[in-house]
Amino acid sequence: MDEVVPLTLLAQLAFFASRHQATPVSFQRKAAFVLTSKVSYPLSPKFVILSTFGPTALIAFAVPLIGIWNVTVAPLAAMPGTSSSGQGQGRWPASAQELLPPTSQAPFAVLAAVWVALGMSLYFGALLLGSALSAAWLRRHLIVWKVFTPQYMLGAVELLCVDFAVLGGLWLGVGPIVTRITRMFALPAPTASARRGPVEGQR
Numbered sequence: 764m765d766e767v768v769p770l771t772l773l774a775q776l777a778f779f780a781s782r783h784q785a786t787p788v789s790f791q792r793k794a795a796f797v798l799t800s801k802v803s804y805p806l807s808p809k810f811v812i813l814s815t816f817g818p819t820a821l822i823a824f825a826v827p828l829i830g831i832w833n834v835t836v837a838p839l840a841a842m843p844g845t846s847s848s849g850q851g852q853g854r855w856p857a858s859a860q861e862l863l864p865p866t867s868q869a870p871f872a873v874l875a876a877v878w879v880a881l882g883m884s885l886y887f888g889a890l891l892l893g894s895a896l897s898a899a900w901l902r903r904h905l906i907v908w909k910v911f912t913p914q915y916m917l918g919a920v921e922l923l924c925v926d927f928a929v930l931g932g933l934w935l936g937v938g939p940i941v942t943r944i945t946r947m948f949a950l951p952a953p954t955a956s957a958r959r960g961p962v963e964g965q966r
Contacts, residue, residue, distance in 0.1 A: 766829050766879075767826060767829065767879055767882040767883055767886070768886075770822050770825075770826055770829075770883070771883060771886045771887070773822055774818065774819045774822040774823065774925075775819075777818035777819065777822065778815075778816075778818065778819055778921075781814075781818070783815060785910075785913045785914040785916075785917040786909075786913050787913070790811060790814075790815055791811065791814045791815065792811060794810045794811050794813070794814035795807035795808070795810050795811050797810050798810075816920065816921065816924045819921060819924055819925065819928075820924045820925070820927070820928040821928070823883055823924070823925040823928035823929050823932070824928040824929070824931055824932040824936070825932065825936075826879055826880060826883045826929060826932060827876040827877075827879055827880045827929055827932035827933050827936055827937050828876070828932065828936050828937065828940075829876075829879050830872065830874075830875035830876035830877070830878060830879040830880075830937070831872040831873075831875060831876050831937055831940060831941065869941050869944070869945050872937070872941055873937060873941060876932075876933060876937040877933065880929035880930075880932065880933060883925060883929055884922070884925055884926055884929060887918070887921055887922045887925045888922055890918050890921070890922075891915070891918035891919055891921075891922050893918075894911070894914045894915040894917075894918040895915055895918075897911050897914070897915075898911040898912055898914070898915045
């Protein structure tokens, strides 16, 4: 979870460092004319949306991958009688059944990715809650529709973008990676001849 905080701050920095603010006036309308000299629908509005919320969505899309990058099984840690430091006095297993298969780490990897994604959504949800409370408390202020309400609207849109991005990261990023790793390191089931051993097989 400690790795999520720098990425959330980086998402906020990417928004405000590109001269965006919590007002519709600060939207980069020049992004609508990147490929065309005239306004063309629906291409131009999509470019403006990508310019505004693209960096935040991209960082949120990559956040679930943090949960699986350090979920590994060391060979010595999987052997019985071996200490966690990897210097135990355990023996090498006689068969592959005594080893903990790497596929058993797949649920832990998915759970870690979901936990990190929830942390990202919780951060932006807290920002939205703070903006809502500020707008409700200062509802009679003179600049409530100029400062606090646009901040609340920006927090709501950012939370939606982050939620869709982390769901896409879990579906398109974590899912295929865990599936391929599970297939790659899956141990084959022992056959009947392998269970009997070479001596019994010759008999």
